[in-house]
Amino acid sequence: MLAAVLHGGVTGAHFTEWFGYGLFFLVATATQFVWGGFLLLRYFETKAAQSDPFPRVGSSRLEVPYYWAGVLGNLLIAGMYFVTRTVGIPFFGPEAGEIERWDAFGLITTSLELLLVALLLVMITERRHQQT
Numbered sequence: 001m002l003a004a005v006l007h008g009g010v011t012g013a014h015f016t017e018w019f020g021y022g023l024f025f026l027v028a029t030a031t032q033f034v035w036g037g038f039l040l041l042r043y044f045e046t047k048a049a050q051s052d053p054f055p056r057v058g059s060s061r062l063e064v065p066y067y068w069a070g071v072l073g074n075l076l077i078a079g080m081y082f083v084t085r086t087v088g089i090p091f092f093g094p095e096a097g098e099i100e101r102w103d104a105f106g107l108i109t110t111s112l113e114l115l116l117v118a119l120l121l122v123m124i125t126e127r128r129h130q131q132t
Contacts, residue, residue, distance in 0.1 A: 001032065001033055001036035001037065001040065002112055003032050003074075003077075003109050003112045003113050003116070004028075004029050004030075004031075004032035004033035004036060005029075005033075006105065006108070006109040006112075007025050007028050007029040007032065007109065008025075008029040008033075010025060010105070011025040011026050011029055017093075017094070017095065018093045018094050018095070020092055020093050021093055021095075028077055031073060032073070032074075032077075035069070035070055035073065038066070039066075039070070042063075063127065064124055064127050064128075067120045067123055067124050067127075068120075068124065070116065070117075070120050071117050071120050071121065071124075074113040074114070074116050074117050074120075075113075075117055077110075077113055078110045078113045078114055078117075081106055081109075081110045082110075084099070084100045085099065085100050085101070085102050085106075086099070087099070
């Protein structure tokens with residue numbers, strides 16, 4: 001969710017550059033925030049179930065696909081960061097084809113996204129081991 005907050009912090013600036021850039025950041029912010037919120041709720045439900053003699057939380061068949069959606073979404077956003085810094089801004093807009101500069105803010109945000117991807121892959125692996 002921290003990556004969502006960081007993306008939200010630069011959304012306004014991207015809207016001033018071009019509506020499409022702002023929209024991309026707005027969608028990325030909202031998606032990461034909602035997705036992270038659901039993941040956080042799942043964590044607290046699981047923790048509560050561990051101490052409850054009658055737990056209501058079980059493994060959902062949608063849990064692993066949900067994790068995979070997080071892996072894919074965060075890899076796409078991180079990938080877009082690297083593309084815009086190496087090849088140039090793809091597709092449309094007034095700065096299409098221009099190469100953006102590397103910055104600490106973007107590197108921190110992208111590092112958080114990649115860390116989340118690694119954690120999700122561990123969680124997927126653990127779920128598979130629990131199912132066998």
